[in-house]
Amino acid sequence: MIQIPRGTQDILPKDTYKWQFIEARLHQIAQDYNYSEIRTPVFESTELFVRGVGGSTDIVNKEMYTFQDKGDRSMTLKPEGTAPVVRSYIENKMQHDVNQPVKVYYIAPMFRYERKQKGRYRQFVQFGIEAIGVEDPLIDVEVISMLMQIYKSFGLSNLKLYINSIGDQDSRSAYNEALVAHFKPSIGEFCSDCQSRIDTNPMRILDCKKDRDHPLVKQAPRIYDYLNEESKAYFEQVKINLDALGIGYEIDYNLVRGLDYYTHTAFELMSDAEGFGAITTLCGGGRYNGLLELLDGPTETGIGFALSIERLIMALEAEGIEIPKPQGIDLYICTLDDASRTAASRLIHQLRAEGISSDMDYKNRKLKAQMKDADRKGAKHTIVIGEEEMDTNTAELKNMSDGSTKQVKLEDIKVLVELIEEVGS
Numbered sequence: 001m002i003q004i005p006r007g008t009q010d011i012l013p014k015d016t017y018k019w020q021f022i023e024a025r026l027h028q029i030a031q032d033y034n035y036s037e038i039r040t041p042v043f044e045s046t047e048l049f050v051r052g053v054g055g056s057t058d059i060v061n062k063e064m065y066t067f068q069d070k071g072d073r074s075m076t077l078k079p080e081g082t083a084p085v086v087r088s089y090i091e092n093k094m095q096h097d098v099n100q101p102v103k104v105y106y107i108a109p110m111f112r113y114e115r116k117q118k119g120r121y122r123q124f125v126q127f128g129i130e131a132i133g134v135e136d137p138l139i140d141v142e143v144i145s146m147l148m149q150i151y152k153s154f155g156l157s158n159l160k161l162y163i164n165s166i167g168d169q170d171s172r173s174a175y176n177e178a179l180v181a182h183f184k185p186s187i188g189e190f191c192s193d194c195q196s197r198i199d200t201n202p203m204r205i206l207d208c209k210k211d212r213d214h215p216l217v218k219q220a221p222r223i224y225d226y227l228n229e230e231s232k233a234y235f236e237q238v239k240i241n242l243d244a245l246g247i248g249y250e251i252d253y254n255l256v257r258g259l260d261y262y263t264h265t266a267f268e269l270m271s272d273a274e275g276f277g278a279i280t281t282l283c284g285g286g287r288y289n290g291l292l293e294l295l296d297g298p299t300e301t302g303i304g305f306a307l308s309i310e311r312l313i314m315a316l317e318a319e320g321i322e323i324p325k326p327q328g329i330d331l332y333i334c335t336l337d338d339a340s341r342t343a344a345s346r347l348i349h350q351l352r353a354e355g356i357s358s359d360m361d362y363k364n365r366k367l368k369a370q371m372k373d374a375d376r377k378g379a380k381h382t383i384v385i386g387e388e389e390m391d392t393n394t395a396e397l398k399n400m401s402d403g404s405t406k407q408v409k410l411e412d413i414k415v416l417v418e419l420i421e422e423v424g425s
Ligand code: ATP
Pocket: 080, 112, 114, 119, 120, 121, 122, 123, 124, 126, 279, 281, 282, 283, 284, 285, 306, 307, 308, 310, 311
């Protein structure tokens, strides 16, 4: 038997309503914040991610689904959404769009070859946003406030927002030197990844999952002490304006993004709900002032975040929050013989065209089993059609919530629609 690939999942019909509800909410909130949807391909040139995500990251080093296409080009299933959006921005010269800054969002599957564990899939769906073309603490605050609004709108409360500033490039080169001096003498005690990070990307040692409890990580120099005046002022403005919105946060000086093109604001949202499990990160994001130029684009700056719907659902489950179940169908028609089945088929055909959701029995069940089927489908009304109903062309429309009935003419679609809609759908 052929099985589903490791680390992927089928979202079954009984569960898709959760995804549809969440996605509808995400589209709505994005609209409230005036972000427009962008759709980029599922695969891109491998080079885009090598440059745009960075050759020293886990994503590029270990996690990409890369293949040669039949034209012998190296392609990669997208592992993240920012590089593709920035590629599209540059290619479509969006810096010249009349609407500035460019504010976009996406909901799309991402692919990473990771070790399977709870909350970590090889295909997962990310919702992400990017605001490109402006460097202003207030847009950083907008991005963070939207992120918080998303989780709050679902009723989640065990949320912890961490923020940090990693300053500009100048601040960071001094900081990287200090990190090397701090870690180099004892780097032998760290994992093999960190032993190469010390040369390629020392800041990444601070967010290594294996070495996070090493005392030297805890005693490491703080980026804050290396921020220049401009970077400190920018960070102050972000904090003041978050305070003005009443958004609570903690500063995590070890929250870094290792790559050169990341600048200033970095943030992460965690769940501290009991039962959320070992993985606590819901969402991560930050400002990337060097990314566009790195991808041969204009000198514009951007900021964004990405979250996965899988982890959002985990957080909802951990806090016992249920997504409303979809409503049942408006009408189920039970049939007693072949002639009435044809009549029922015609009737629901007409009613569906009027927007009345309806169904009937296709498995030749007895009446009792049909009524059960109607109940399973959450039918708000039922009609039974047999010989008598066919002769008189009338039937009883039964309201399943209060048991009341009304005589209806079978060919009088308009009246039927009105009666059904009265009850509300
Ligand atoms: P982690 O530290 O958990 O590996 P990351 O730093 O790789 O996360 P990002 O690249 O910042 O994560 O992705 C943003 C968000 O996407 C994460 O906060 C998380 O919610 C989600 N995410 C990342 N990888 C996965 C995955 N394999 N399965 C499900 N969700 C994921």
